Amino acid sequence: MQVSTDGGVNAVWAANGRELFYRNGDKMMVVPIEMKPSFTAGSPRVLFEGRYFFAGHDYNEQVELLSIVGNIADSAEGTPKLHAHVVLGCSDATTRGGHLIEAVVRPTLEAIIEETPTHLKRQLDAKTGLVLLRL
Numbered sequence: 001m002q003v004s005t006d007g008g009v010n011a012v013w014a015a016n017g018r019e020l021f022y023r024n025g026d027k028m029m030v031v032p033i034e035m036k037p038s039f040t041a042g043s044p045r046v047l048f049e050g051r052y053f054f055a056g057h058d059y060n061e062q063v064e065l066l067s068i069v070g071n072i073a074d075s076a077e078g079t080p081k082l083h084a085h086v087v088l089g090c091s092d093a094t095t096r097g098g099h100l101i102e103a104v105v106r107p108t109l110e111a112i113i114e115e116t117p118t119h120l121k122r123q124l125d126a127k128t129g130l131v132l133l134r135l
Contacts (some may be wrong), residue, residue: 002041002127002128002129003020003022003031003033003041003044003128003130004022004024004029004031004044004128004129004130005043005044006024006044006129007024007129007130008022008023008024008029008128008129008130009022009023009024009129009130009131010022010023010130010131011128011130017033017035018032018033018034019031019032019033020033020041021047022130024129026049026050027046027047027048027049028046028047028048028049029044029045029046029047030044030045030047031043031044031045057096057098059088059090059096061090061091062091062106063088063089063090063091063096064088064089065086065087065088065089065109066087066088066089066095067085067086067087068084068085068086068087068100068111069084069085070082070083070084070085070100071083071084071120071133072113072120073120073121073122073133074119074120074121074122075122076122076123076124076131081122082100083099084099084100085097085098085099085100086098086099086100116135118135119135120133120134120135121133121134121135122134
């Protein structure tokens with residue numbers, strides 16, 4: 001079922017499962033969703049508009065990697081692309097979290113990577129206009 005009326009990327013569900021957020025160009029969109037008695041998507045509306053910039057953060061201190069969750073999937077061009085979310089533990093007992101863009105590991109990092117039975121690929125879904133994982 002198509003949710004957007006004009007395409008979109010980076011879809012994220014609201015914590016309550018009743019709304020879907022996505023970007024369409026410079027617009028952040030929201031669509032109300034009903035799951036019962038069946039899946040129904042309402043009309044998309046603009047939540048806010050403006051250029052979307054990711055403000056990267058440099059943590060120039062030694063931190064502990066508390067969590068990393070994500071995937072490595074081929075892009076539409078066929079090159080592998082990492083999409084990872086991290087939680088970092090700082091020395092003052094606070095945490096920082098978000099998308100991992102770049103990292104330097106010192107002195108060590110322990111990670112377990114599980115391979116899926118089939119190759120993951122990111123492709124534009126014509127029905128929704130979103131870039132989704134395909135197996």
